[in-house]
Amino acid sequence: MKALIIYYSYSGNTQKVADIFTEYLKQRYEVKISRLDALDEPASFFGQALRALLHKQGRIAPTEFDLSSYDLICLGTPVWAFAPTPAMHTYLDQCSGLLGRPVVLFTTYGSGVGVKRCLSYMQKILAKKGAKDFQRFAIQQFKVNDKRFVNQVISETLKL
Numbered sequence: 536m537k538a539l540i541i542y543y544s545y546s547g548n549t550q551k552v553a554d555i556f557t558e559y560l561k562q563r564y565e566v567k568i569s570r571l572d573a574l575d576e577p578a579s580f581f582g583q584a585l586r587a588l589l590h591k592q593g594r595i596a597p598t599e600f601d602l603s604s605y606d607l608i609c610l611g612t613p614v615w616a617f618a619p620t621p622a623m624h625t626y627l628d629q630c631s632g633l634l635g636r637p638v639v640l641f642t643t644y645g646s647g648v649g650v651k652r653c654l655s656y657m658q659k660i661l662a663k664k665g666a667k668d669f670q671r672f673a674i675q676q677f678k679v680n681d682k683r684f685v686n687q688v689i690s691e692t693l694k695l
Contacts, residue, residue, distance in 0.1 A: 538564035539602060539632075541570040542611035543622040545583070548643040549611050551679045554642065556609065559689050564607060572596035573622040583615040591654075592628060593621030603632030605659065607695070608666065609639040610657065614673075617649030619657055629658045634665035639693065644672045 538560050544550035551625070553568060560566045574594040576583060586593070602608050612623040619642075640657050644650050650673045658669050672692040678684050 536582065536606040537604065538566045538607040539599070539687050540566065540609040540611065541571060541598070541604040541626060542609075542641075543573065543613070543620050543626075544577075544611075544643075545613060545620070546676075548676045548679045549613050549676075551663060552641060552643055552674050553611050555682055555685045556611070556689060558629055558694075559597055559656075559686060560607075563695060565656070567605075569598055571598060571622045573620070576621075577652075583620070586613035586621045590618060590624055591621050592625040595622050595625050598626070600626075601622040601632045601636075602630055602633075602636065608633065608636050608638065609641065610661075611619050612653070612657075613642040614642050614644040614649045614653045617652045619653055623657070627657060628642070631664070633661060636640040636666050637670070638666045638670035640669065640671045643676055644673055645676050647675060647683060691695075 542553040557566050557568050614620040654671045670693050
């Protein structure tokens with residue numbers, strides 16, 4: 536069985552979680568991991584947050600959008616202003632091949648205020664594309680370096 540992890544990481548926090556998640560999934564899946572590369576990101580955090588809040592799409596480097604060959608789809612993003620990043624927003628809009636596919640959504644966050652809203656927003660978009668069996672988890676930025684904690688959250692949350 537094949538799993539795909541697609542993630543966006545600005546500061547490296549979401550990448551750390553994606554790497555730990557990859558190791559976890561390798562127990563059951565052949566795993567491919569891919570980082571989204573934003574091509575038009577503002578330098579200021581305020582500019583980034585405003586684009587996320589307004590659900591603006593960003594330009595991203597070419598990547599795999601047809602997900603029909605995977606048995607499990609995993610998408611990760613930091614939470615910026617209650618929302619996924621513009622790069623992830625673009626990916627959510629352009630991905631296909633989700634009909635009947637189980638999806639795991641994960642986020643990294645600072646304060647935690649917008650985590651539920653961000654995950655629900657992503658889930659709504661993917662559900663309209665036919666994805667099913669959603670599972671979700673979130674890791675606070677101060678805990679991404681604690682591999683044991685991240686693994687515990689993953690194993691307690693997911694039913695794979």
